[in-house]
Amino acid sequence: MDKEGAGMAEETECMIDKNVGMDAENVESSGNGKEMRAVMLAGFGGLNKLRVTKKVMPELQDGEVKIRVKACGLNFLDLMVRQGTIDNPPKPPLVPGFECSGIVESVGKNTTGFEIGDRVMAFVNYNAWAEVVCTPAELVYKMPDEMTFAEAAAFCLNFVAAYLMLFEVANLREGMSVLVHSAGGAVGQAVAQLCTTVPNVTVFGIASCFKQAAIRDSVTHLFDRNIDYMQEVKKISPEGVDVVLDCLCGENTGKGLTLLKPLGTYILYGASNMVTGETKSFFSFAKSWWQVEKVNPIKLYEENKVMAGFSLLNLLFKHGKCSLVRSVMDKLLCLYEEKKIKPVVDSLWALEEVKEAMQRIHDRGNIGKLILDIEKSPTPLMASDSTETSEAGEEEEEEEEEPEGDNDSKERMPFIH
Amino acid sequence: MDKEGAGMAEETECMIDKNVGMDAENVESSGNGKEMRAVMLAGFGGLNKLRVTKKVMPELQDGEVKIRVKACGLNFLDLMVRQGTIDNPPKPPLVPGFECSGIVESVGKNTTGFEIGDRVMAFVNYNAWAEVVCTPAELVYKMPDEMTFAEAAAFCLNFVAAYLMLFEVANLREGMSVLVHSAGGAVGQAVAQLCTTVPNVTVFGIASCFKQAAIRDSVTHLFDRNIDYMQEVKKISPEGVDVVLDCLCGENTGKGLTLLKPLGTYILYGASNMVTGETKSFFSFAKSWWQVEKVNPIKLYEENKVMAGFSLLNLLFKHGKCSLVRSVMDKLLCLYEEKKIKPVVDSLWALEEVKEAMQRIHDRGNIGKLILDIEKSPTPLMASDSTETSEAGEEEEEEEEEPEGDNDSKERMPFIH
Numbered sequence: 118m119d120k121e122g123a124g125m126a127e128e129t130e131c132m133i134d135k136n137v138g139m140d141a142e143n144v145e146s147s148g149n150g151k152e153m154r155a156v157m158l159a160g161f162g163g164l165n166k167l168r169v170t171k172k173v174m175p176e177l178q179d180g181e182v183k184i185r186v187k188a189c190g191l192n193f194l195d196l197m198v199r200q201g202t203i204d205n206p207p208k209p210p211l212v213p214g215f216e217c218s219g220i221v222e223s224v225g226k227n228t229t230g231f232e233i234g235d236r237v238m239a240f241v242n243y244n245a246w247a248e249v250v251c252t253p254a255e256l257v258y259k260m261p262d263e264m265t266f267a268e269a270a271a272f273c274l275n276f277v278a279a280y281l282m283l284f285e286v287a288n289l290r291e292g293m294s295v296l297v298h299s300a301g302g303a304v305g306q307a308v309a310q311l312c313t314t315v316p317n318v319t320v321f322g323i324a325s326c327f328k329q330a331a332i333r334d335s336v337t338h339l340f341d342r343n344i345d346y347m348q349e350v351k352k353i354s355p356e357g358v359d360v361v362l363d364c365l366c367g368e369n370t371g372k373g374l375t376l377l378k379p380l381g382t383y384i385l386y387g388a389s390n391m392v393t394g395e396t397k398s399f400f401s402f403a404k405s406w407w408q409v410e411k412v413n414p415i416k417l418y419e420e421n422k423v424m425a426g427f428s429l430l431n432l433l434f435k436h437g438k439c440s441l442v443r444s445v446m447d448k449l450l451c452l453y454e455e456k457k458i459k460p461v462v463d464s465l466w467a468l469e470e471v472k473e474a475m476q477r478i479h480d481r482g483n484i485g486k487l488i489l490d491i492e493k494s495p496t497p498l499m500a501s502d503s504t505e506t507s508e509a510g511e512e513e514e515e516e517e518e519e520p521e522g523d524n525d526s527k528e529r530m531p532f533i534h
Numbered sequence: 535m536d537k538e539g540a541g542m543a544e545e546t547e548c549m550i551d552k553n554v555g556m557d558a559e560n561v562e563s564s565g566n567g568k569e570m571r572a573v574m575l576a577g578f579g580g581l582n583k584l585r586v587t588k589k590v591m592p593e594l595q596d597g598e599v600k601i602r603v604k605a606c607g608l609n610f611l612d613l614m615v616r617q618g619t620i621d622n623p624p625k626p627p628l629v630p631g632f633e634c635s636g637i638v639e640s641v642g643k644n645t646t647g648f649e650i651g652d653r654v655m656a657f658v659n660y661n662a663w664a665e666v667v668c669t670p671a672e673l674v675y676k677m678p679d680e681m682t683f684a685e686a687a688a689f690c691l692n693f694v695a696a697y698l699m700l701f702e703v704a705n706l707r708e709g710m711s712v713l714v715h716s717a718g719g720a721v722g723q724a725v726a727q728l729c730t731t732v733p734n735v736t737v738f739g740i741a742s743c744f745k746q747a748a749i750r751d752s753v754t755h756l757f758d759r760n761i762d763y764m765q766e767v768k769k770i771s772p773e774g775v776d777v778v779l780d781c782l783c784g785e786n787t788g789k790g791l792t793l794l795k796p797l798g799t800y801i802l803y804g805a806s807n808m809v810t811g812e813t814k815s816f817f818s819f820a821k822s823w824w825q826v827e828k829v830n831p832i833k834l835y836e837e838n839k840v841m842a843g844f845s846l847l848n849l850l851f852k853h854g855k856c857s858l859v860r861s862v863m864d865k866l867l868c869l870y871e872e873k874k875i876k877p878v879v880d881s882l883w884a885l886e887e888v889k890e891a892m893q894r895i896h897d898r899g900n901i902g903k904l905i906l907d908i909e910k911s912p913t914p915l916m917a918s919d920s921t922e923t924s925e926a927g928e929e930e931e932e933e934e935e936e937p938e939g940d941n942d943s944k945e946r947m948p949f950i951h
Contacts, residue, residue, distance in 0.1 A: 125950060288705045325921060388832060411831075418805070423841070424834065425840040432838050
């Protein structure tokens with residue numbers, strides 16, 4: 118059941134109405150003061166918990182960089198934050214978002230390596246979806262001259278995650294094979310590109326049917342997510358694959374472990390199957406946790422298999438592996454400059470269109486990355502229902518169905534390629 | 535409760551009595567015929583299930599090498615075989631043993647790379663503890679000239695396992711840290727030596743108290759197995775270790791995972807805690823399996839951790855990774871010839887002393903490898919009880935206690951260094 122799609126256009130319009138005067142032009146003037154536009158999550162739940170509001174700018178701390186944001190990355194994880202289906206989320210209201218690109222506006226005391234005017238991309242521990250972001254300098258990276266802000270906002274999280282999983286956790290080498298779920302997503306596309314940097318790597322991609330034409334060339338073998346992919350993989354490679362990258366969890370964990378060759382590595386790096394479209398988030402999360410099949414280490418021993426978990430955000434914000442990530446970023450920027458990798462941007466959205474963008478990622482309609490473009494004006498909508506009075510605390514999504522990959526819904530969305 | 539030590543001397547004596555005429559001299563003549571001496575396991579259970587008997591020599595098959603055995607390796611796994619606490623053991627009676635060294639006596643059709651008279655070491659899928667062994671050529675490796683047969687029998691399983699775990703599964707690199715249980719055992723000593731081939735690797739070893747003086751120099755930090763090693767490791771390295779190598783299982787799995795740094799790897803490569811000293815083997819195995827705490831993949835995701843299982847025997851005999859193992863053996867033999875690694879041999883035993891040898895490894899009395907030396911005569915024992923009539927199907931071990939590391943028991947055992 119997918120309840121999220123309903124009433125979206127009305128909400129977006131309503132949001133714009135409420136924030137009249139918050140368009141790109143006025144932002145410039147408000148930016149000179151102490152206020153900024155930001156996406157605010159009022160509480161965990163459905164799309165209606167999101168608003169664009171004015172907010173006091175963050176104060177620059179020692180060791181931080183203040184960035185005038187140009188573009189922000191939107192990840193599946195942001196949906197899980199919205200629903201509260203992540204471990205220990207901060208208490209709302211909060212500004213979501215973990216990555217952005219922009220221009221350095223000022224640098225804090227004891228901050229070295231950056232100057233005002235530098236074009237940068239950065240990780241942020243929440244608060245990325247705003248016009249101004251402050252984040253520790255160790256999480257900020259200079260952008261190559263030829264990189265656009267949209268590309269930069271699509272670069273950090275997905276490529277660093279893909280690189281660390283393939284080369285740090287799974288130790289990908291010549292001749293190996295990789296199975297990746299959501300091959301059309303931003304991580305999937307990053308994985309596919311990084312696999313081409315190693316000779317003779319076979320990539321098995323799984324993606325929704327309608328994406329197949331667009332991403333067929335990015336992987337070696339492409340399967341529809343609705344078929345029995347285990348059987349298809351085994352037809353091609355009876356002994357299985359060396360690496361499975363799973364962002365879905367649930368039954369795919371068992372399937373992934375089964376598909377591994379001896380000494381192969383299964384990596385769980387997300388749990389998007391936990392997002393059910395419902396908004397009873399905590400219970401849904403707890404239920405999913407218990408429904409995940411636990412693995413007996415003796416089974417791994419007998420089968421010579423490796424099971425790993427990977428969360429880049431925890432690595433950065435809980436486990437403090439910033440210098441490791443910087444060394445990875447250096448390697449990735451070399452690969453970018455050698456034109457061996459290039460982020461795939463699905464679409465650009467105004468802050469006010471965050472709900473539509475989120476719906477698109479929820480429906481897995483995207484190919485590559487969704488970007489919130491700070492300077493973009495929302496696509497005008499027809500004036501209609503202005504009596505919308507729903508409260509943030511309520512669940513007003515209707516029961517209407519919006520089929521995954523619905524073409525009407527896609528056509529009204531902005532694409533940049 | 536340790537019931538295995540009791541009645542050992544009597545049994546050995548009895549075994550020699552029963553096999554009168556089976557000493558090294560007579561073996562030579564029997565070797566020219568179709569019979570050979572071998573250790574036979576009559577059924578799963580205690581030490582009394584083992585006998586030295588005459589047995590028809592194996593017939594050489596296509597692609598195989600026939601080896602006149604000089605020395606065999608004795609591993610903890612052989613105890614588990616004896617007890618039946620391994621997965622899918624063959625039906626007894628069987629000849630145990632997975633590795634040996636010796637001289638090529640003949641080569642089968644379609645066997646290339648070996649000539650009669652070659653000094654070799656080999657893996658065998660059971661049947662190693664015999665005077666003559668046939669095994670596929672892909673599992674046979676030429677010995678360096680300077681390597682003794684005892685060293686060769688101590689080399690294959692432990693060094694290949696240690697190498698694959700450190701470099702294939704865990705991807706050990708400069709500056710990392712490794713925790714190894716049973717640091718005084720043959721794998722532990724191989725791990726410690728291989729770690730010295732990488733710059734700046736810290737090795738935390740855990741071993742029985744009485745071994746500490748002997749192995750202190752082989753590791754960076756050494757802890758007594760009876761203390762709270764987690765606390766001790768955290769005192770030295772508060773953020774934990776990069777690699778945990780665990781051959782014990784049980785509660786050490788949870789402790790090992792907890793001790794890992796982010797992106798660290800826990801490898802279970804044995805389950806010696808399953809060997810209880812009792813002989814109700816199957817139930818003990820089943821019970822242990824269920825008692826092992828299963829791991830939620832989402833926990834690994836949140837903590838950025840890797841859990842692996844490693845069984846070299848399954849890799850070789852179930853998963854057919856012979857060419858990988860050969861490439862590892864090539865690297866190991868280079869390291870041996872560069873004098874960077876050298877197998878530690880604990881002691882040599884006659885076939886007729888296999889029970890005492892097994893008791894020693896059960897009691898974890900060994901430092902390094904126990905070797906069955908085919909040409910060695912058993913240490914003479916005093917004539918005493920010749921009325922011993924116990925049946926192989928019964929459990930006659932008495933309830934006498936033989937404390938772990940008992941000095942009297944150690945003193946009567948043969949050491950070669």
